[in-house]
Amino acid sequence: MNGVLGALEDFNTYMEQQLNVWKVPGAAVAIIKDQEIILANGYGYRDKESGLKVTPNTLFAIASCTKAFTAMVAEQLADEGMLDLDAPIKNYMPHFKMYDSFATERITIRDMLCHRSGLPRHDAIWYNSKLTREEIIERLEYLEPNQDFRAKGQYQNIMYMVAGYLVGKLAGSSWEQRVQERIFAPLHMKSSCFSVDEMQLRDDYALAYIDKNGETQQIPFRNMDSIGPAGSINSNIIDMANWIMLHLNRGMLDGKQIVSEGRLDDMHTPHIPCEPSLWGKKELPLSCYGLGWCIEPYRGHQMLHHSGGIDGFTSLVSFLPHDNIGIVILTNKLASHLPKVVTYNIVDRLLGLKEIDWSGQIQKDQEKWEEQLNKQHDSNEPSINNIESNPPHPLIEYIGTYKHPGYGTMYVELEKEHLQFRYNSMTLPVTHIQGDLFETLYELPMKLKASFHADSNGNIHSLSLPLNMEVGAKETVFAKMFADR
Structure with a gap:
């Protein structure tokens, strides 16, 4: 253990x-080795404006790290x-x-838990x-797939x-x-909760932050x-840390088997290829999705992990089963x-590997990506000489109520x-x-092109937006209500 602690000597x-x-207000880090928490520290601020620091007890939204909890309660039911x-x-x-009649008849919980439904995200309907x-669930039949059922892994919240x-x-x-009865209670997860509304009633929770206009x-x-089972914990x-120790200890904690080893193996087994955490890195050559976990070897060591991201929060939960690291x-x-960045650094330290400057590498990759994105954006923008000062219709002709059976109502005012x-x-x-x-500024923020469409008589009849940004996904078309014409 002294060697392990020595590897973390300058970690703080x-x-x-x-x-x-990375201009992050606050973070909390737990490291588990051989079923022992060897580090549990808070860094920075949970409330930057008030100067309140992060502690090991500070609550954060874990977002999609919730998915593994949903997979486990499903496996427990199977047990x-x-x-x-x-x-x-x-x-x-x-x-x-569902929209696809074959998928309607054949889709299983396993399909849902490993993201092979054929659907792009369609997150805008719940966000x-x-x-x-x-x-x-009632609106699912109106949400179009963009891939064949079971043909490809497509990350899905719904x-x-x-x-x-x-x-x-x-x-x-x-x-x-x-989840409360079968996971939180036996794992002594007494602080965890299911809603940000409940979290804000606690004494120690982190506020949410975002980069906007060059500032945090x-x-x-x-x-x-x-959408709770996809990301509300x-x-x-x-x-x-207790949650991770359960996985490292083959489904057992405090001498009690919370889930059978066979069902745990089912969660940890690759089901379908998925996008890698980092593109083009030899240290992470392969990425698959199990049930609630990504399986992605890191520098020759089996690693399972899941990230989470929602307004103001980013999380990452990882473990290396053969090295007993969480x-x-x-x-x-x-x-x-x-x-x-921090996860890979910790793994390098604990495994005694030469540390890779992941922070520097990812910064460079980010800069290249942003440069390419800006070039693409500039090439897609209409020439300034072609931009009209006014749209072809009086603005009053655009206003009205537009509807999509799955996405609901869009009001143009x-x-x-x-x-x-x-x-x-x-x-x-x-x-x-x-x-x-037109262009609209969606949440977070994100710029989306919005197109109005007119019939042969010049009457506006619909509005389309690329609410699903996945390749091959159709734009969402909202039909203008007849009474508004």
């Missing part, structure tokens, strides 16, 4: 440096003979329906909406919500209650209750590379002589580009 200094490099992961969902939910889980919803239904309770700014929490490094990194900044969109309680500013092409 390293962490402070990386917080500055109890209450669920067959390979039986069609229709066996349990007869009214379940910032007030839809219930039942209402989202399918995970459906899987969690079904687990709760079969257990005669809810997904939250099942605090933003509101994003409530994920409707909030936790701290103490609780999450790492939890929780941060309060959206889309940060810090968890990845006139505000101070400019168009704006109202969707899922979000107000989105709109800028004219040329013709009937």
